[in-house]
Amino acid sequence: MDTMQGAARKKHVLDDAESPGRVRYLILMRYSVPEEMRKGSLIGNIANDLGLDAKRLRSGRARIVKGDSLQYAELNSDKGVLVVSERIDREELCGDTTPCSFTFEIILDNPMELHHVTVEILDVNDHAPTFQKDKINLEISESATPGARFLLGSAEDLDVGVNALQNYILTENDNFVLKQHVRPDGLKYAEMVLQKPLDRELRPQLSLILTAVDGGEPPRSGTVNIKVTVLDANDNAPAFNQSVYTATVVENAQRGTYITTVNASDADSGTNGLINYSFANLKGNVATIFSIDEDTGVISVIGDLDYEKVKKYDIGIEAKDQGGLGDSSKVIVEVIDVNDNAPTINVMSFSSPVSEDSPLGTSIAILNVKDIDSGGNGNVELKVDQNIAFKLKSSLRNYYTLVTDALLDRERVSEYNITVTATDSGSPPLSSQKTLTLKVSDVNDNAPEFAQSTYEAFVLENNPPGVSIFTVSARDNDWSQNARISYLLDESAWGGNPVSSYISINAESGVVHAVRSFDYEQMKKMKVCVKAQDGGSPPLSSNVTLNIIIQDQNDNAPQILYPVQTGISGVAEMMPRSADVGYLVSKVVAVDGDSGQNAWLSYKLHKAGDRPLFEVGAQNGEIRTVRQVTDKDAVKQKLTVVVEDNGQPSRSATVNVNVVVADSFPEVLSEFTDFTHDKDYNDNLTFFLVLALAVVSFLFISCVVVIISVKIYRWRQSRLYHSNLPVIPYYPPLYADASRTGTLQHVYNYEVCMTNDSRNSDLKCIRPVSQSLVSIDASGRDTLRLAQKAGFLTDSPEEVETISPLSFQSTGNPVLSSTLRRRKQNRNFTARLQL
Numbered sequence: 001m002d003t004m005q006g007a008a009r010k011k012h013v014l015d016d017a018e019s020p021g022r023v024r025y026l027i028l029m030r031y032s033v034p035e036e037m038r039k040g041s042l043i044g045n046i047a048n049d050l051g052l053d054a055k056r057l058r059s060g061r062a063r064i065v066k067g068d069s070l071q072y073a074e075l076n077s078d079k080g081v082l083v084v085s086e087r088i089d090r091e092e093l094c095g096d097t098t099p100c101s102f103t104f105e106i107i108l109d110n111p112m113e114l115h116h117v118t119v120e121i122l123d124v125n126d127h128a129p130t131f132q133k134d135k136i137n138l139e140i141s142e143s144a145t146p147g148a149r150f151l152l153g154s155a156e157d158l159d160v161g162v163n164a165l166q167n168y169i170l171t172e173n174d175n176f177v178l179k180q181h182v183r184p185d186g187l188k189y190a191e192m193v194l195q196k197p198l199d200r201e202l203r204p205q206l207s208l209i210l211t212a213v214d215g216g217e218p219p220r221s222g223t224v225n226i227k228v229t230v231l232d233a234n235d236n237a238p239a240f241n242q243s244v245y246t247a248t249v250v251e252n253a254q255r256g257t258y259i260t261t262v263n264a265s266d267a268d269s270g271t272n273g274l275i276n277y278s279f280a281n282l283k284g285n286v287a288t289i290f291s292i293d294e295d296t297g298v299i300s301v302i303g304d305l306d307y308e309k310v311k312k313y314d315i316g317i318e319a320k321d322q323g324g325l326g327d328s329s330k331v332i333v334e335v336i337d338v339n340d341n342a343p344t345i346n347v348m349s350f351s352s353p354v355s356e357d358s359p360l361g362t363s364i365a366i367l368n369v370k371d372i373d374s375g376g377n378g379n380v381e382l383k384v385d386q387n388i389a390f391k392l393k394s395s396l397r398n399y400y401t402l403v404t405d406a407l408l409d410r411e412r413v414s415e416y417n418i419t420v421t422a423t424d425s426g427s428p429p430l431s432s433q434k435t436l437t438l439k440v441s442d443v444n445d446n447a448p449e450f451a452q453s454t455y456e457a458f459v460l461e462n463n464p465p466g467v468s469i470f471t472v473s474a475r476d477n478d479w480s481q482n483a484r485i486s487y488l489l490d491e492s493a494w495g496g497n498p499v500s501s502y503i504s505i506n507a508e509s510g511v512v513h514a515v516r517s518f519d520y521e522q523m524k525k526m527k528v529c530v531k532a533q534d535g536g537s538p539p540l541s542s543n544v545t546l547n548i549i550i551q552d553q554n555d556n557a558p559q560i561l562y563p564v565q566t567g568i569s570g571v572a573e574m575m576p577r578s579a580d581v582g583y584l585v586s587k588v589v590a591v592d593g594d595s596g597q598n599a600w601l602s603y604k605l606h607k608a609g610d611r612p613l614f615e616v617g618a619q620n621g622e623i624r625t626v627r628q629v630t631d632k633d634a635v636k637q638k639l640t641v642v643v644e645d646n647g648q649p650s651r652s653a654t655v656n657v658n659v660v661v662a663d664s665f666p667e668v669l670s671e672f673t674d675f676t677h678d679k680d681y682n683d684n685l686t687f688f689l690v691l692a693l694a695v696v697s698f699l700f701i702s703c704v705v706v707i708i709s710v711k712i713y714r715w716r717q718s719r720l721y722h723s724n725l726p727v728i729p730y731y732p733p734l735y736a737d738a739s740r741t742g743t744l745q746h747v748y749n750y751e752v753c754m755t756n757d758s759r760n761s762d763l764k765c766i767r768p769v770s771q772s773l774v775s776i777d778a779s780g781r782d783t784l785r786l787a788q789k790a791g792f793l794t795d796s797p798e799e800v801e802t803i804s805p806l807s808f809q810s811t812g813n814p815v816l817s818s819t820l821r822r823r824k825q826n827r828n829f830t831a832r833l834q835l
Helices: 046-050 054-059 090-094 665-678 685-717 781-789
Strands: 006-009 023-034 042-044 063-065 073-076 081-084 100-108 112-122 135-141 149-153 165-170 176-182 188-194 205-214 221-231 244-250 258-261 275-280 290-292 298-301 312-321 326-336 344-350 363-370 380-384 390-396 399-404 415-424 431-441 454-460 468-471 485-489 503-505 511-514 525-534 541-551 559-562 572-575 584-587 589-591 602-605 614-616 622-625 636-644 652-661 749-753 762-766
Touching: 023 042, 023 046, 046 054, 046 081, 046 112, 063 073, 073 100, 090 100, 090 112, 100 344, 112 363, 135 149, 149 326, 165 176, 165 188, 176 205, 244 258, 258 326, 275 290, 290 312, 344 415, 344 431, 363 380, 363 415, 363 431, 380 390, 390 415, 399 415, 454 468, 468 541, 485 503, 559 652, 572 584, 584 652, 602 614, 614 636
Parallel strands: 023 112, 135 221, 244 326, 454 541, 572 652
Antiparallel strands: 006 023, 042 081, 063 100, 073 081, 100 112, 149 188, 165 205, 176 188, 205 221, 258 298, 275 312, 290 298, 312 326, 344 363, 363 399, 380 415, 390 399, 415 431, 468 511, 485 525, 503 511, 525 541, 559 589, 584 622, 602 636, 614 622, 636 652, 749 762
């Protein structure tokens, strides 16, 4: 039969399916189908019965939750029908239990629904009655009186109801009639009743056939041959002292455990009174579980008991004497349950991964627990690990929903091993565990982070373009694309130029490269902002400040500020022959555009000779005498001063300082002439003298006008400051320009006052000015002539003892070389030059 025999449905809603995280339970869907249906046969249209369409079944991923037993039903979600998936044998499934059914659950998602389905299996007449033996041998004494009963046992029919055993039929004969009896448990058995005494001499053996017939359509039957051997007198049959024996045994009883003892008595004596005990009409596997001692009637355990399979055994007992007479009884053995089965946990639905931003109460899984023990041994409690972000909720017995109990954070815990434990109420309790591995999916909730808020990178100046300066690195606690970091430069400006014109950054590696070569003298450092941005949607970012410090290299040689070397004349200093040891002749002033130790300058004389007259301060550049002047010393002294910095490798510059050792002015003039000749100038001397006189005259008149104007202006503004200071400005050791630019940023005015009696010059420092300076001929000839013509000096050059020329820088920094002194005239000679 391929069609459904009948269907009944009862719906009971246990939860609101519209509430998020809730489960909708529907129970008691019932169908009836006959056994032995072919695979694929229709059980019922579950979609129509539930009021659902096929689209809902597909979208909800409708499926059958399989239990531990063999699944006999299959759901066709496309058609919405239940069909047979395996051959159903009612006898194998339920034995003699009636009614026979199996149950399962159908689950749907979005929203979750759970439907309980029971399928009742109807019996068909597919088994014929069978006897345990093919032949029954009876030995009956000829003295047996009419009415004597001889047990023939019963046939076994695995079918139930009308298809089960109905009656017995015995072959017609003159001696016996068939009687049928029914036990209290419904078992039908047959016995022969002697109707006419036997006569061994007339007929020593009889052959009969006993037929068992069921009530199926068409009926089925089974037969057994009965062989009756006629014996001599045994006219008393054994009799049991109880019609029913009862006993109990625990299901974990060991083999050999005593059950009970049956007892029957026989009034006969001798061999006719000896009784043998045996099992009769055994069903199933009883013979492999229990045994009986045929002499004593002791019943014991020889196999394994299982309360979950068989809870009670009905065992037929026979007692026969040697003459074949006998009696029957029954032993009922009840099996007592022990807690020998641990609970089982079935995962009916499980959602993994789950997003880390899931709200509280999000459903993760639906769990079902079962324990096949009975009573308290079958009561199960399900628990989840403590101190995790999940909990269990139960809205139906033995069904639990696992939901989130705290906010998830993938960066803190990316994967949970959720262990649920089912424990029964037995003594001792048994438990089982199941671990669910739940992965947490990432959302972009973390911005990239730098290890520091500020980084410093150092780069040497004169670097080649493209060189790697620094590597910035940030980390993002997110995962995959959300943790993919790109590095960008903030579009800002530095020094009037965009930052991108100085440096660039690799977006993937964070390596910062120099776009061009840096110059420490132009730029000491720069500050840039680097942004790290992840690949999330929307992206998150963070910034870090990168201070790029440019380090100095020794790429600038020292620059000589004083004395100034020109192409047309040399610089000469005058020193009297009576100068003491340590007399300050001059000072070499130099600066270095580098910084640090690259700008530390040292001074030394080049080729000082065996008995040098001068020495130069290694740190301050001061040229002083080291001994008294002798007659052997030349009047003209040419010194070469080497200025070196402290860089690696060091750089140097040289300057020539001409010193005239003389006490009279004519000597000075002659030496100046010599110095001029040393320069190998071959031009006409007269032309230069005339030209120099014209220039000096013009400059002198201009200076007088300017000095008078400035003095009037200064007189109005403030009073004049006077101080006695060295002629040559003093620079401290290890001098370096504070601004690190390599140039002196100030211009100074020097006012020199000279008298005819003073041997030392008086220097008065005036505030810095910015007027342009002029260069006066170092030989001093035009200056002297101009002074004589103006009336400041006598007409005779012999009256001038000593004069030292002034050297001026075209850049605006004046330096006074020496002093002018006069002795022979009583009037004061005052010369003031403001530059």
